[in-house]
Amino acid sequence: MTAQSTLSIRRAASEIGRSLLVSCWFMFLTFPIMVIKVNPLERTIDWQWMRLVWIGLAVFPLSFVWRWLMRRKEHGGSQDGEDNWQKRLGEKIRADGKIYTALLAILAVFVVAFPFMFSSYQTQIMISALMYVMLGLGLNIVVGLAGLLDLGYVAFYAVGAYSYALLNHHFGLGFWPALPLGAGLAAVFGILLGFPVLRLRGDYLAIVTLGFGEIIRLVLENWNTFSFGPSGIAGISRPWFFGADLSLGQHTVFLYFIVLILVAFTIVVVNRLRNSRIGRAWIALREDEVACQAMGIDKTRTKLTAFSLGATWAGFVGCVFAAKTTFINPASFTFMESAIILSIVVLGGMGSIIGVIVGAMVLILLPEYLRAFSEYRMLVFGASMVLIMVFRPQGIIVGVRQHYRFGRKESTEEQGERDAASA
């Protein structure tokens, strides 16, 4: 037997040993929840030993896969390769105008045709997914670009929803005038929150914004004369469509298009913002505050614009939410919402618009279609988050910022002229 083959046998043996160890460890870990089943009526314990065997058998091959993936990641080959692949595909699509427009056209036709192709139920789900796309893009301004970790984003969502609901309830104001009002009010609340937290960063900021989100919810829950408390506000009008009397299904389709247009609007605005001067100021502020101040950037104003612009989108979506459900109460605006929106941004890829869209689709649509396994929904949710964070820590789609090439055209032209002159 050659030395090489003994070496490979030894390596294989150690691999198998490690996998065995991992399966034993998992059997031990899951023992209390999987094996012991207490029957409280008969006061007996059922020992389900077969389950232990199944776990061991399932984990054994999985641990090979896991180690293989980790090794691939450590060698850097896979991730770089994937990123390159993604980048190359992105560049190719962007460079080739034909493919780009064709893809865009197909996508446009699909989203426009969506409510007519699928059932009302599917359209409803799509509406909420698109709403989360907007929320994600709005939060992306604050978290992804300006680097301010905001855990109370749902508060602005609530402000938008309640401003439409209350204006509608008391003054009979319709959806269309309420939409900019709700967004404006949310922006004002963004500034209100922004002022006290200007000096804070990172963990401290997260705690304060978390508190802010809870304060808004608790106020709505307890100030009965103002917000009708936990019983909420019912009978909110649906959006007005040239006075037409729409059926429920037609309303859904109409709402779908409202949200679609708002999403398109958001994408355009966020894209413009990101590549604008204020967008770069946000990124710069995220990276180095002192350097920003040394560049004459007004820290206060830049942070406040980030907060208020982020809040504006939440206000928009809040109005749409109130119009969609026609009933709102504080239970819709818990911390869990903030956490989901933040997960959309982080999992999708911070700072990347496509990433946020993909993130929202995955996080909102997946649970809907996983209703069959609704008991395991959170398990799948958690596991997929862990997996993404391990293997793609920058998110599903890594944000590629359009780089600013200042006066490149002129300078190359000048270069050409200079060359010509010297020749």
Place this chain on the structure above:
Amino acid sequence: MLKVKNLHTYYGGIHALKSVSFDLPEGEIVTLIGANGAGKSTALMSISGIVPPRYGEITFLGRPIHQMSPDRIFALGVVQVPEGRRIFPQLTVTENLDMGAYLRNDRKGITQDIDYIFSLFPRLAERRHQMGGTLSGGEQQMLAISRGLMSRPKLLLLDEPSLGLAPVLVQLIFATIEKINRENKTTIFLVEQNANMALRIAHRGYVMESGVITLQDTAANLLNSEKVKQAYLGL
């Protein structure tokens, strides 16, 4: 051009500047030398308003600026190149430069200035589309100074531009600082530990020890002064 009178600056309870006064005449290079922790950087931070002074007075072109916010002081033409370079690693070289021109709107002038900077530091022109974080230490320092120049400052505050650079690069940086002063008539306030190099290009110098200015003279006199030779030049 800039007058500092009886300046006291605190970091919380720590008294970092104890009644510091100095003058920066227009068009000159003035250097402030001293050991670690003497308060040199604090003096710069106080001028630029990032660490506002508690007592005392700073006037720039006759206007009191010690109570202004950093962005307003910047808008007047007092620009700081912070210690440790602090360029934006996720922005490209040109984007970094554009951040320096944050308050300007004349695109043509900005393009011209970028061209001027690329003539000053050809290395930056080669790396214009590279991320700031991928530059070497020397290139980052060049970028930091250039970024400061992008706002066409009247007074440039440089905080230890030689920090952590190879001697050849230090020579290059200092030669460029001299050139900037000569060509643009930019007043330069240079805070340095490398006293030898700083005094060679400066017109005037101040020596600082634990928050107090202990010596002040022309740079040539300071270079020859026994005290400075012993304490800072290691001769």
